[in-house]
Amino acid sequence: MTSGHETGASTAAAQSSASDEARRLHGVFIQVEIDDSIRGDRELAAKLAEACPVDIFAVGDSGIEIVDENLDECVLCELCLDLAPAGKLRIRKLYDDSVLERA
Numbered sequence: 001m002t003s004g005h006e007t008g009a010s011t012a013a014a015q016s017s018a019s020d021e022a023r024r025l026h027g028v029f030i031q032v033e034i035d036d037s038i039r040g041d042r043e044l045a046a047k048l049a050e051a052c053p054v055d056i057f058a059v060g061d062s063g064i065e066i067v068d069e070n071l072d073e074c075v076l077c078e079l080c081l082d083l084a085p086a087g088k089l090r091i092r093k094l095y096d097d098s099v100l101e102r103a
């Protein structure tokens with residue numbers, strides 16, 4: 001006799017929405033560091049806001065603002081580095097602890 005215990009392939013939809021929470025966090029992979037000496041430059045803020053393809057920069061009342069929720073969308077195009085004075089803006093890649101900047 002066989003113990004007729006056949007568990008049919010129950011379609012337990014294993015929905016791994018673990019990345020949902022990760023998506024709520026921003027600045028997990030990328031951090032933009034702005035030197036205090038340029039932070040208040042609204043003209044530069046406007047140029048950065050226009051240049052960045054993923055809208056990480058915005059023009060605020062007090063100058064350059066970072067749009068936190070877009071940080072991890074950075075495509076490392078370096079357009080912002082071309083606009084900012086050398087050494088005053090840095091893209092920090094938190095996932096490999098390296099930095100992009102103009103010397």
Ligand code: SF4
Nearest residue numbers: 052074075077078080
């Ligand atoms: S490297 Fe490119 S995508 Fe990243 S912040 Fe600068 S302009 Fe935006």
